[in-house]
Amino acid sequence: GQQVMQIPQYQHVQEGEDFTTYCNSSTTLSNIQWYKQRPGGHPVFLIQLVKSGEVKKQKRLTFQFGEAKKNSSLHITATQTTDVGTYFCAGPMNRDDKIIFGKGTRLHILP
Amino acid sequence: EAQVTQNPRYLITVTGKKLTVTCSQNMNHEYMSWYRQDPGLGLRQIYYSMNVEVTDKGDVPEGYKVSRKEKRNFPLILESPSPNQTSLYFCASSSGQGAAGANVLTFGAGSRLTVL
Numbered sequence: 001g002q003q004v005m006q007i008p009q010y011q012h013v014q015e016g017e018d019f020t021t022y023c024n025s026s027t028t029l030s031n032i033q034w035y036k037q038r039p040g041g042h043p044v045f046l047i048q049l050v051k052s053g054e055v056k057k058q059k060r061l062t063f064q065f066g067e068a069k070k071n072s073s074l075h076i077t078a079t080q081t082t083d084v085g086t087y088f089c090a091g092p093m094n095r096d097d098k099i100i101f102g103k104g105t106r107l108h109i110l111p
Numbered sequence: 112e113a114q115v116t117q118n119p120r121y122l123i124t125v126t127g128k129k130l131t132v133t134c135s136q137n138m139n140h141e142y143m144s145w146y147r148q149d150p151g152l153g154l155r156q157i158y159y160s161m162n163v164e165v166t167d168k169g170d171v172p173e174g175y176k177v178s179r180k181e182k183r184n185f186p187l188i189l190e191s192p193s194p195n196q197t198s199l200y201f202c203a204s205s206s207g208q209g210a211a212g213a214n215v216l217t218f219g220a221g222s223r224l225t226v227l
Contacts, residue, residue: 043218045217100170101155104153
């Protein structure tokens with residue numbers, strides 16, 4: 001079936017280092033969304049990308065949507081302790097807009 | 112405040128004792144969905160609903176039921192809970208109208224269920 005794959009599953013970085021998580025879909029997506037879940041919390045929407053090749057920035061976070069609309073990435077520059085959490089990508093599948101999530105990338109920041 | 116409210120937040124129960132996790136949203140959203148979250152498996156969709164009286168199975172529907180009699184409510188029913196249903200459950204909703212931004216999900220705070 002349709003899948004959204006996300007790598008890596010875990011990432012440990014020193015505070016101040018950069019971090020990137022990658023998302024790949026088995027099918028073309030109409031849009032892709034990114035969510036962040038803090039430890040003990042619930043997923044919170046970060047951003048949505050719609051256009052092929054789209055790049056959006058939120059302060060230290062840079063989001064990209066691939067030209068073929070089948071992959072995406074989230075890059076964090078100079079990580080801070082507040083970036084700790086799990087980052088999920090998600091995309092609508094089928095005509096029903098059923099939203100499927102990747103398994104997420106858990107980011108740990110080493111002080 | 113626009114929100115998705117789940118109850119209970121925490122529940123410990125025993126095998127076979129029917130339970131219902133309620134979910135209510137105050138945003139007039141058409142789309143609602145239930146996910147379970149387990150370590151290493153991410154968020155897996157249980158059931159979703161595109162509108163009132165319309166429900167569809169997600170990826171892991173076995174052992175669960177849902178209903179959508181009103182737009183705002185989408186309860187998750189475990190008729191005969193088993194230990195493998197011990198998990199963290201999230202309800203989510205979106206306006207779901209297909210336009211860009213319309214399918215962005217708002218999540219509830221989560222319900223942690225333990226089945227002994």
